[in-house]
Amino acid sequence: MIRSVLTVSSGTLASRLLGFARDALTAALLGAGPVADAFLMAFQLINVIRRMLGEGALNAALVPAWMRLRDGSGLAAASAFAGNVLATVSAMLIALAVIAGVAMPLLMRVLAPGFVGSESLQLVVTDARLMLPYLAFAGPATVIMSLLNARHRFAITAFSPLLFNVALILVAVLLLSLHQDSHFAAVVMATTVGVAGLLQLAVLALLTRRDDLASPLRISLDPGMRDFARKAVPGMIANSGPQLLILAGAIVASTSPSAVSWLYFANRLIELPLGMIGVAISTVLVPEMTQALNKGDRAAMVNAESRGIELAGALALPAAVGLIVLSEPIVRVLFEHGAFTAADTSATALALGCLGFGLPAYVLIKALSPAFFARGNTMTPLMATLRGVAVAMVLAFVFGRLFGVAGIAVAVALGAWSNAVSLVRSIAGTFGFSIDAEARRRLPRIGLAALVMGGVLWFAGRLLYPMSSVHGLLQAATLVVLIAAGVVIYGLLLLTFRVIDRNDIQAALMRSRSGDLRA
Numbered sequence: 001m002i003r004s005v006l007t008v009s010s011g012t013l014a015s016r017l018l019g020f021a022r023d024a025l026t027a028a029l030l031g032a033g034p035v036a037d038a039f040l041m042a043f044q045l046i047n048v049i050r051r052m053l054g055e056g057a058l059n060a061a062l063v064p065a066w067m068r069l070r071d072g073s074g075l076a077a078a079s080a081f082a083g084n085v086l087a088t089v090s091a092m093l094i095a096l097a098v099i100a101g102v103a104m105p106l107l108m109r110v111l112a113p114g115f116v117g118s119e120s121l122q123l124v125v126t127d128a129r130l131m132l133p134y135l136a137f138a139g140p141a142t143v144i145m146s147l148l149n150a151r152h153r154f155a156i157t158a159f160s161p162l163l164f165n166v167a168l169i170l171v172a173v174l175l176l177s178l179h180q181d182s183h184f185a186a187v188v189m190a191t192t193v194g195v196a197g198l199l200q201l202a203v204l205a206l207l208t209r210r211d212d213l214a215s216p217l218r219i220s221l222d223p224g225m226r227d228f229a230r231k232a233v234p235g236m237i238a239n240s241g242p243q244l245l246i247l248a249g250a251i252v253a254s255t256s257p258s259a260v261s262w263l264y265f266a267n268r269l270i271e272l273p274l275g276m277i278g279v280a281i282s283t284v285l286v287p288e289m290t291q292a293l294n295k296g297d298r299a300a301m302v303n304a305e306s307r308g309i310e311l312a313g314a315l316a317l318p319a320a321v322g323l324i325v326l327s328e329p330i331v332r333v334l335f336e337h338g339a340f341t342a343a344d345t346s347a348t349a350l351a352l353g354c355l356g357f358g359l360p361a362y363v364l365i366k367a368l369s370p371a372f373f374a375r376g377n378t379m380t381p382l383m384a385t386l387r388g389v390a391v392a393m394v395l396a397f398v399f400g401r402l403f404g405v406a407g408i409a410v411a412v413a414l415g416a417w418s419n420a421v422s423l424v425r426s427i428a429g430t431f432g433f434s435i436d437a438e439a440r441r442r443l444p445r446i447g448l449a450a451l452v453m454g455g456v457l458w459f460a461g462r463l464l465y466p467m468s469s470v471h472g473l474l475q476a477a478t479l480v481v482l483i484a485a486g487v488v489i490y491g492l493l494l495l496t497f498r499v500i501d502r503n504d505i506q507a508a509l510m511r512s513r514s515g516d517l518r519a
Contacts, residue, residue: 016272018165023268024334025172026189031339032261032348035182038123039190040264041112041250046131046193048247052240053142062146064373065228067291070150082214084225086143091219093139097132104128111247114254127186133194137201144204147213160204167196182339231378238381239369241419242274242362245392249412252396259405262344265335266351266409270359273319277312277363293375306439308367313446314499316363318490321454324356326461326482333476351409358413361420368423371431380426388419442499449493457486 030036062085070078100107104125108115115121145160171192175185237244246267253259292300323330328349336345369381392415399407464478494500 013272013275015161015165016275018162018169019268020272020334022165022168022172023265024337025169025176027265027335027340027344028338029172029175029180029185029189030182030261031341032258032265032344033182033339034118034120034257035123035186036339037254037258037260038115038120039127039186041108041115041120041124041254041260042128042131042190043193044243044247044250044264045107045111045128046134048240048243049135050138051243052236053138062143062228062232063150064376065231066147066150079213079215081224081228082143082147083217084220084222085228086140086214087217087219088221088225089139089143090136094136097135100135101129101132111251112254112260113251114256123183123186127190130187130190131193134197137194137197141197141201141204144208144213148208160200163200163203164196167199168192176338231376233378234382235373235378238378238385241365241385241388242271242416244385244389245358245412245415245419248389248393248415249396249408252393252400252411253405253408256400256404258344258347259408262347262351262405263408265331265348266355269323269330269334269352270355270362273316273323273359274362274366277315277319277366302436305367305371306435308370309364309435310439310442310446312363312367313360313443314494316360317447317450318453318486320356320359321450322457322483322486323359324353325454325457326479327352327356329461329475329479329482333479347405350406354406354409355413357410358416361413361416364420365416365423368420368427371427372423375431380430381423384419384422384426387422388415391415391418445497445499446494449490449497449499452493453486453490456489457482460485 026039027036030039062082066078066082069081105121108121108124108128112121112124115124141160168189171188172185175188180188246263249263250260253263292298292304328345331349331352332342332345335348336342365384372378372381392411395411395414396408399411401407403410460482464482
């Protein structure tokens with residue numbers, strides 16, 4: 001399992017790093033004013049649906065259903081079911097894109113009430129309409145990726161999202177080189193979103209053209225498909241909790257100039273560890289736990305859940321501490337270029353520090369949800385997600401008025417913890433919170449190691465950054481040194497506290513199965 005997690009994490013890391021490059025270029029192109037607010041609000045709407053389908057969401061719904069059919073009725077029946085899903089999802093998303101395009105002015109009045117009566121409303125409607133074709137391509141692409149995950153072919157699904165960011169980066173570089181104004185740049189970037197979706201689907205179709213993943217293709221609303229939809233839709237919404245929470249924050253932030261942009265760029269930094277850790281663990285745990293559940297192997301279930309939570313804690317806690325401690329230098333190095341000012345850096349860093357407290361909750365949600373999805377229970381995670389979104393929305397209205405964008409970020413983080421606590425209580429009350437003694441021993445030590453590492457980084461940052469503030473390259477080099485030092489310190493602390501040993505490291509890096517990295 002660890003090897004598979006590393007495979008998915010590697011692809012997600014590459015995608016997130018390219019995403020940072022894309023966002024840095026977007027910040028330089030658009031800054032953090034009305035044009036940027038409109039573009040990023042439209043992009044977040046598309047991103048919610050993109051994440052609802054991809055990055056583990058549709059995977060969590062489709063993989064257990066496909067595996068149950070394959071084990072119970074054979075590969076041909078599973079392939080026919082996949083063909084129904086592929087054709088039906090594609091048709092529904094095309095219809096959804098058309099309806100959303102027509103209703104976009106009304107939809108944006110609801111999602112961005114602060115834009116009403118300003119230039120930003122027409123801008124966000126235009127940008128969102130130009131991005132909508134992406135949805136027609138995202139549906140079949142994510143179904144194909146989920147089917148590959150079900151067959152433990154994680155490499156293609158891990159690395160194919162790179163194409164989306166590569167396309168946007170190339171266009172952004174071209175626009176910067178031509179010195180285009182922000183209004184024109186936003187329109188071109190919005191159009192590129194749809195083109196990037198087509199590129200990703202075309203490459204996936206080319207790479208899997210000889211595989212019998214889904215056939216025959218048939219739009220169907222038969223009882224099997226309706227049963228799948230009843231389980232899939234709640235699961236997809238539940239697995240999109242982080243994106244729904246930040247969208248809830250953006251709705252409130254739309255009433256303040258530039259706040260949508262500050263919140264967006266801060267959240268992009270949270271999504272790097274979330275993507276590497278949470279999505280990877282969720283993607284791999286669903287087939288692992290489904291297989292163990294189908295075999296009635298409770299020991300395998302407990303082992304999978306324990307190792308998943310351990311990995312989540314070991315990677316999420318130091319990431320959260322690092323983002324909180326180094327929030328301002330990270331934002332300055334990545335985004336303070338072109339139209340993105342020092343004032344934008346201060347506001348974005350403040351939001352990042354507040355959002356960082358919610359990162360462990362996000363990853364815990366990703367580690368716990370597969371226990372429900374593997375059992376075909378998608379309603380419990382859905383209700384936990386909706387409760388978290390409600391908490392975030394209410395608190396954002398209150399804290400936003402009192403503390404601005406920082407208050408909204410705190411509300412989003414508290415919404416994430418509400419979601420996580422709801423899942424823990426549900427697991428304890430239904431089938432038991434199944435982590436073994438080794439996980440209970442390691443987790444407190446992991447937390448202590450992360451806190452010690454954070455303390456060292458805080459003191460080192462206060463010492464080094466005043467000396468590096470005179471030059472951008474020196475700032476970037478200092479940041480790289482601090483991050484590398486944090487990784488080394490944290491690793492040494494894990495060894496010192498006997499959380500891991502050299503044998504664990506060697507086992508994690510060895511290929512557990514030759515099929516894990518099949519293309």
